[in-house]
Amino acid sequence: MRRSSTLPAQRSPRSRSWRLLPTLFCLTLAAGASPAAEAPEGVGVFGHLTQAYGKSRRGSIQGTSEEGTTDLRNVAVQLRWAKSDRDTVVVQLSHERRGEDLFSPAGDEVEIDWAFYERRIGVHSVLKVGRLNTPLGIYNEIRDVGTLLPFFSLPISFYAGVLSSAETVDGVSIGRTFFPRSDWSLDTELYLGGWDTFQQQVSLDAKFGLVNLEARAEDGVGVQIWLDTPVRGLRLGAGTLTWLLDGPLGEPGTRDRWDTYHVSLDAVGERWLVRAERRRWRFDQDFGAFLALPVSLRGKAQRDGYYLQVGVWLTPRIGLFGQIDHAGLKDNLDLLPGLENLHEDLAASLNFRIRPDLLLRVEYHNATTRLPLGLPDLPMNVGSDAVDARWMVGGLSVSF
């Protein structure tokens, strides 16, 4: 039986033990006291922690609020056991809070982020089985690691939470590197499996005018490829992912098909970076069920998004980054007019790298958006004009 809830929803019915949280924090602090060590055969302990404060000028967006909130954090501890050169087991526990973020509903629990067994096959191939972090674009695998990100939150256009994508996959993957000695080496990864996700439904009683309904992505098949180039620090990527969504908004016995594909440019120098990604989703949707109408209005929707990030390290410690993030949505029934420009965000962040593993950051966003902001008079933000939204986030990230 499906469970509906207003935001923030429980992220998944996985592990929900509050009692694990203090243990996780203690492990983080204890492991942070000394550098992580890794022997060819043995156990490695790693972790990261980000705590931030966010404040918006109007409404709630990306977890921020008008009153200001410190309910923005993530912490993870990774245990890595290398049984041999070929066999490795990786388990990562995490706790995440994103305030009242519409796209990343999260609970208070500590959950198993990943848990997989890795077997190296031959020299250039790797097989993984279990709950895997999904290789999708530049940031998906490191989406919570504050010390590695130029901004606290990832671009909405590409990484809009669990609703439209897969942070992890319960299944299997096979990766292979082709032409490893060439300047044009090619990394490929194919993965199969399913994951917990959500569907959203209009509910005028809810803060954002929407409720999240638990759903399951099944029969997912994805590919990610990265092409290294002779230009040091420049790589080009592309990928696709297709799955069937089994959720409460579909007719019993039917599943909606979702497809997404993307391209990436990742250029990182000693003192600068340029990153850009573009992504498109296509999916079937019963818009009648989405709008909570008593009729079925089956149609097709397409979401497009792109972002560009540029940055420069003015000194070895101080980095300045800029970002433009654009998302659009359209459907073949014209039930969602005006959403071709769903969200456009211009952002800047100032990073102060105290140490390689300790980063202080403050960022500012100025967006024109039709995303629900939870405004009392306009919860779903479906007025004729897009709303100006401005918010800032400041915080500290550490990893070890």
Next chain:
Amino acid sequence: MSTSRVLALLAFVALHATAEAADPVVVVHPSTRVLEVSKAELSKIFLKRLRTWADGSLAQPIDQVPGPVREEFTQWVHGRSVVTIEVYWKRMIFSGRAVPPAEAADDAAVLDFVRRTPGAVGYVSGSAQLDGVRKLDLRE
């Protein structure tokens, strides 16, 4: 010979000597059949993007703890700072892909590991005594 020429010659010798002293020496286990590698290839081996030598045998890199030798090697081979490489390893770790090579405390520890481990490759300062290991030539 004029004074200026003598000074220029002395300056050249001094610079050359400094460069010789600063360049780390890459060492491998004596059984390694590869005689030379490119910097790009060695960089990939130390970043674990390449796991074998050209003859197919397993490469086992060992790093040094942060210090002058590592800084010199990192800039020389990777063309990057130590901080940048550390950030690279954080990315590898937290994407669940790989962990960095083990770190040796000093030249002696590197030489000890390389001497004992077939396929091993490490680097030491130019002044280290290379007993029981073989120097690996690098090409651009």
